Amino acid sequence: xxxxxxxxxxxxxxxxxxxxxxxxxxxxxxxxxxxxxxxxxxxxxxxxxxxxxxxxxxxxxxxxxxxxxxxxxxxxxxxxxxxxxxxxxxxxxxxxxxxxxxxxxxxxxxxxxxxxxxxxxxxxx
Numbered sequence: 001x002x003x004x005x006x007x008x009x010x011x012x013x014x015x016x017x018x019x020x021x022x023x024x025x026x027x028x029x030x031x032x033x034x035x036x037x038x039x040x041x042x043x044x045x046x047x048x049x050x051x052x053x054x055x056x057x058x059x060x061x062x063x064x065x066x067x068x069x070x071x072x073x074x075x076x077x078x079x080x081x082x083x084x085x086x087x088x089x090x091x092x093x094x095x096x097x098x099x100x101x102x103x104x105x106x107x108x109x110x111x112x113x114x115x116x117x118x119x120x121x122x123x124x125x
Contacts, residue, residue: 001014001025001026001027001030002020002024002025002026002030003026003027003030003031003032004027004030006027008025008027012027013027013028014026014027014028015027015028015030015031015041017031017045017047017052019045019046019047020047020052028041031045031052032052033045033052033053033054033057034051034052034053034057035053035054035057035060036054036056036057038054040052040054043055046058048061059072060072064078064085065085066078066085066086066087066090067082067084067085067086067090068086068087068090068091068092069087069090071087073085073087075087075088079091079101079102081100081101081112082107082112086101088101091112092112093105093112093113093114093117094108094111094112094113094117095113095114095117095121096114096116096117098114098116100112100114103115105118106118106122108122
């Protein structure tokens with residue numbers, strides 16, 4: 001078995017994945033996504049760099065995912081903030097929803113806040 005490395009016995013059920021090549025077989029329970037361990041026997045699978053992937057994690061290996069909407073980001077313009085990727089329009093002030101990409105913001109209780117809202121709602125007077 002390509003995954004667990006145990007010997008496949010004659011007559012054992014086996015999964016063959018054409019995209020992985022003719023020399024690889026898996027036990028049905030070992031045919032899983034390398035990231036989330038989801039069973040892929042009856043699912044669409046992807047093969048990349050010697051690893052099996054479910055659709056979600058294969059796409060995550062190709063494109064960044066927006067922390068705001070959980071969709072893939074296909075645009076070449078996006079922002080990296082707070083250690084995550086964001087569509088430009090989804091990285092917004094937690095108080096007023098103004099776009100924060102490319103501007104100074106303050107983090108309050110793990111939420112980004114624009115300078116105006118910080119001064120109006122959070123700063124000590």
